[in-house]
Amino acid sequence: MLKTFFNYCGGKSRLVPTLFQTLPLQFGDYYEPFLGSGAFALALASCNQFADRRAYLSDVDPFVIHTWKVIQDDYLALLGMLPRGSIEKTQT
Numbered sequence: 001m002l003k004t005f006f007n008y009c010g011g012k013s014r015l016v017p018t019l020f021q022t023l024p025l026q027f028g029d030y031y032e033p034f035l036g037s038g039a040f041a042l043a044l045a046s047c048n049q050f051a052d053r054r055a056y057l058s059d060v061d062p063f064v065i066h067t068w069k070v071i072q073d074d075y076l077a078l079l080g081m082l083p084r085g086s087i088e089k090t091q092t
Contacts, residue, residue: 008036008064016043028053035059035068 004013012019019040030050032041035057044050059065070078 004037004039004042006037006067010034011037011039013037013039016040019043030055032057033059035064036061038068 004011007013016039020043030041030044030053032038032055035041036059038057041055041057044055057068
């Protein structure tokens with residue numbers, strides 16, 4: 001499972017295994033109204049669940065939306081702004 005790069009109050013990181021157990025075998029597009037750190041969306045993406053469907057990710061917090069837009073649009077610039085050694089590699 002991918003580790004989120006920031007913690008968010010109300011995050012679903014700990015719930016990912018339980019959420020996977022309740023996930024239907026087949027489903028259409030994915031709608032995430034409370035993206036936050038994106039724990040569940042990242043978990044789905046790491047299992048290739050978005051290969052044949054769209055993911056609609058949203059949040060009411062402007063910081064969250066701006067953060068994910070930066071990642072989507074220019075993640076290399078973001079990596080260059082982070083302090084050296086702040087990115088940890090995790091093993092699965």
